[in-house]
Amino acid sequence: MRFEGTDQYVATDDLKVAVNAAATVGRPLLIKGEPGTGKTVLAAEVAKAMGKDLIEWHIKSTTKAQQGLYEYDAVSRLRDSQLGDEKVKDIANYIKKGKLWEAFEADTPPILLIDEIDKADIEFPNDLLQELDRMEFHVYETGETIKATNRPIVIITSNNEKELPDAFLRRCFFHYIRFPDADTMRDIINVHYPDIQKNLVNEALGIFYEIREVTGLKKKPSTSELLDWLKLLMAEDLPMDVLKSRDTRSLIPPLHGALLKNEQDVHMLERLAFLNKQGR
Numbered sequence: 604m605r606f607e608g609t610d611q612y613v614a615t616d617d618l619k620v621a622v623n624a625a626a627t628v629g630r631p632l633l634i635k636g637e638p639g640t641g642k643t644v645l646a647a648e649v650a651k652a653m654g655k656d657l658i659e660w661h662i663k664s665t666t667k668a669q670q671g672l673y674e675y676d677a678v679s680r681l682r683d684s685q686l687g688d689e690k691v692k693d694i695a696n697y698i699k700k701g702k703l704w705e706a707f708e709a710d711t712p713p714i715l716l717i718d719e720i721d722k723a724d725i726e727f728p729n730d731l732l733q734e735l736d737r738m739e740f741h742v743y744e745t746g747e748t749i750k751a752t753n754r755p756i757v758i759i760t761s762n763n764e765k766e767l768p769d770a771f772l773r774r775c776f777f778h779y780i781r782f783p784d785a786d787t788m789r790d791i792i793n794v795h796y797p798d799i800q801k802n803l804v805n806e807a808l809g810i811f812y813e814i815r816e817v818t819g820l821k822k823k824p825s826t827s828e829l830l831d832w833l834k835l836l837m838a839e840d841l842p843m844d845v846l847k848s849r850d851t852r853s854l855i856p857p858l859h860g861a862l863l864k865n866e867q868d869v870h871m872l873e874r875l876a877f878l879n880k881q882g883r
Contacts, residue, residue, distance in 0.1 A: 604653045612641065612648035613783075613790045621778035622649055628776065631717075631735055631757035633767075636780030639825020642760040646716035649758065656713040658755070660702035662722045668730030671701040671717075672740050672749075694744050703734060704749055712753035721761040728771035736774055783826060785812065795830055799837065806846040807833055810856045814863075819871060824862040832861035 606622040608614035614622075622645075625632035634642045650657035660671055676697045684691045706715040720728060734740045738751035759775065761767065783791060785808055792804055807829070815823045824832075835858045836846075846856070855872050856862065863869050 606649050606652050609648045609652050611794060612644060613787060613794060614645075614648075615781075615787065618645075618778060618780065621776060625758075625776035626756050629754055630774060630776045631759050633759045633761065633772070633775035633777045634780060635761050635763055635777070637782060637823070637825065638762055639827045640780040640782060641826065642762075642780060643716070643718050646714055646718075646758040646760075649756070650714040653714070653756075655711065655756070656709065657716065658702055658706050658709075658713050659716045659718065661718045662720055662727070664722050664724075666723045666727070668723075668727050668734075669701075671703045671731065672734065673701050673704055673742060674699045675744050698742065698744060703731075703740070706755040706757075707738065707749050707751040709753060709755065713755050715755040715757045717757065717759045719762060720759050721764040721767065725765060725768070729768050732770060732774065782815075788826070788829070791826060792830070792833065796833060796837070799833065803833070803836060803846070807836065810846065811862070814856075814872070817872065817875065820868050822864050822868060828862050828864075832856075832858060835861055 606614070606619055606626075608619060621634075622632060634645060636642055646659070647657055649655075675694075676699060680691055680694070680697045690696045702715065702717075706713050735757060738754055739748055741748050788808060789804060792799060811824060811829050811832075814820070839858065841857055855869070859869065863872070
């Protein structure tokens with residue numbers, strides 16, 4: 604089964620090729636791109652399109668690779684042994700399965716999302732090399748080997764917060780999601796708001812891309828923030844001339860709190876608007 608996008612997710616041709624290629628060669632698909640380009644949502648949409656279960660492992664700065672395999676609760680076993688609980692005789696009662704274990708023992712090949720892998724320690728990707736390559740791992744406490752019955756399709760996302768090891772990159776099929784151009788963005792908007800006025804979209808997109816092109820922004824507004832902004836514009840039912848105006852604060856759009864997420868960027872745009880007026 605091939606991924607061709609869904610009604611709720613606008614996938615470019617090169618992204619479709621990447622997903623299907625990774626599934627064909629059996630390699631993890633490493634997805635990079637700036638925040639808000641749909642990296643995390645991709646896994647859910649691939650699962651939906653292919654009719655597969657989705658197993659999600661969201662990585663934090665404290666996450667260890669071992670947690671994706673299993674965790675042994677030695678403290679609980681010690682406590683139960685002191686209480687004379689019979690279940691201490693079976694160590695398997697104290698093994699908690701991780702997301703990779705769940706994916707490996709699934710009856711049908713699932714989609715396994717390892718989200719924001721670059722948040723973890725630099726050694727985290729290397730610690731998963733063998734498990735993702737061989738699709739198996741050993742449980743030392745029980746002596747069993749867990750091997751994938753059906754090889755899952757692994758999708759790994761990264762925000763480029765830190766460089767990933769070369770050995771890890773060699774084992775992945777890589778794709779970078781470019782930020783959508785205006786035409787693709789219109790398609791995305793139509794998926795979420797099919798009844799939105801075209802004039803509103805045109806004016807809003809002009810302002811949105813104008814802001815993104817400002818040099819020195821700490822955080823450029825993303826696709827998700829544009830969608831939130833459009834939702835607010837429709838809810839407030841602002842007159843079109845509010846967006847079309849090019850006065851002294853033209854770089855600061857109405858309801859800009861949906862687009863700009865820190866005071867430095869707001870102050871920068873206010874300063875640029877002032878300089879623009881002074882130059883007239």
